[in-house]
Amino acid sequence: MITSEQVYNSIEKKAAERGDFNRWLGASGIGHPCSHYTSLAFHCAFDNNFSGRTFLIFELGNLSEDLICNALAKAGIEVIERQKRFDMPEGKGHVGATIDGVAVYANNYYLLELKTSNAKQWKELHEKGIKAAKPQHFAQCQFGMELTGLAKTLYVSINKDTCELHIEEFMYEQPVAFNLKMLAHRVIGREEGTKMSTRPDYFECKWCAAHRICHGHQTPRVHCLTCAHSKTAEGGVWQCGRFDDVEIPKDTLQVGCEHHVYMPWMVNMPVLGYGEYYVMYQGKNGRVCNCPTGEFPMIDGEEAPNMMTSALMLEKSKEGAL
Ligand code: SF4
Ligand code: SF4
Structure with missing residues (x-):
C-alpha cells in the first residue's frame, strides 16, 4: 500500500543526498528576528532537519507564486524580473536578495514579495498589517528595496484555505535598510550575533532549529x-x-x-x-x-x-x- 509516510521519507532522503549546505546570506535570513540565528545559519552550524511534509509546504509556496502572478496579470499588473538575484555591494558575493519579481502598474515599479499564509496567520496579517504581524517579511523587503533601488514594495499574501489575498504597499525606510546592511557586514565578518533570548523556554527559541547549539550543549x-x-x-x-x-x-x-x-x-x-x-x-x-x-x-x-x-x-x- 502506498502511504504518505513513504512519500515524506523519499523527499527527506533526496534532501539528505543534496546536502544542507546553503552558505549564502539572503534577505529573509537577514530579516530573521534573532541575529544569533542569522549568523549560525549563514555558517551552516546546525541541521535544519526539515520533514518531508515541511518540504512540501515550501514547494506549495513556490507554486503559489505563479498563481498569484497570473491573478495580478488579470488586473493589469505586469510582473518582470522573476527570481532575479541582486548582490549586496561590498558583500563579497556572500550576501544578496533573490527577489520574487518587480511589479509594474500605471508606470509605478514595486518590489514584489509573494507569500502564502495559513488562515490564522493571514487573519492576523490582514488585521495588523505586515509591520506588526510579519516583521521578518518587512525587513526582508526593506533589504530587497535597498539592493534593487526600488522605492516601494507590493506585498501579496494568499490565504491557503480561502484564496483571499492580502495586498499591502509600503515605502523604503532607509534607517531600517541601513541597519540590515550593517548586520550583513557583521555576519560575513564572522561576528557573533545577539541572542533574542537567554531563556531556552522563550517562545521563539522553543521552535528554533538552532536551539540545541544555542541553549544546549551540542x-x-x-x-x-x-x-x-x-x-x-x-x-x-x-x-x-x-x-x-x-x-x-x-x-x-x-x-x-x-x-x-x-x-x-x-x-x-x-x-x-x-x-x-x-x-x-x-x-x-x-x-x-x-x-x-x-x-x-x-x-x-x-x-x-x-x-x-x-x-x-x-x-x-x-x-x-x-
Ligand atoms: S583548518 Fe582550514 S581547511 Fe581545515 S577545517 Fe579549518 S578552515 Fe577548513
Ligand atoms: S534558540 Fe533563540 S536565541 Fe538561539 S538562535 Fe534560536 S531564536 Fe536565537
Whole structure:
C-alpha cells in the first residue's frame, strides 16, 4: 500500500543526498528576528532537519507564486524580473536578495514579495498589517528595496484555505535598510550575533532549529565554515588562515580537515583560554581543550585536559557528555 509516510521519507532522503549546505546570506535570513540565528545559519552550524511534509509546504509556496502572478496579470499588473538575484555591494558575493519579481502598474515599479499564509496567520496579517504581524517579511523587503533601488514594495499574501489575498504597499525606510546592511557586514565578518533570548523556554527559541547549539550543549557541525581558521573572501569564496589564506576547495568546505578548531562563539560553553590553534572551554564535566588531538599535550606548562578534536566534541555533545 502506498502511504504518505513513504512519500515524506523519499523527499527527506533526496534532501539528505543534496546536502544542507546553503552558505549564502539572503534577505529573509537577514530579516530573521534573532541575529544569533542569522549568523549560525549563514555558517551552516546546525541541521535544519526539515520533514518531508515541511518540504512540501515550501514547494506549495513556490507554486503559489505563479498563481498569484497570473491573478495580478488579470488586473493589469505586469510582473518582470522573476527570481532575479541582486548582490549586496561590498558583500563579497556572500550576501544578496533573490527577489520574487518587480511589479509594474500605471508606470509605478514595486518590489514584489509573494507569500502564502495559513488562515490564522493571514487573519492576523490582514488585521495588523505586515509591520506588526510579519516583521521578518518587512525587513526582508526593506533589504530587497535597498539592493534593487526600488522605492516601494507590493506585498501579496494568499490565504491557503480561502484564496483571499492580502495586498499591502509600503515605502523604503532607509534607517531600517541601513541597519540590515550593517548586520550583513557583521555576519560575513564572522561576528557573533545577539541572542533574542537567554531563556531556552522563550517562545521563539522553543521552535528554533538552532536551539540545541544555542541553549544546549551540542556543538556545531564540523566543516570549514564553523572553523576558527576560515574567513569569507571576494567572489563568494572562503579562505583558510591555517594554510596561508588559500582558497578552500568546494569539496573541502563541507567536510573540513583534521586541523578544524571551532569558532568559539558558536560553542555554548565558557571559554577559559585560547591560543592560535586551540580553545579551552569549561564543560559541565570539566575542562575541554578543542585542538587537533595530540598537538598540545602541554599548555602553559600544564598538561592539557581532555584534548578533543571538533569531531569528537560533536560526538560527545550529542551523547550529552561534554
Ligand atoms: S534558540 Fe533563540 S536565541 Fe538561539 S538562535 Fe534560536 S531564536 Fe536565537
Ligand atoms: S583548518 Fe581545515 S577545517 Fe579549518 S578552515 Fe582550514 S581547511 Fe577548513
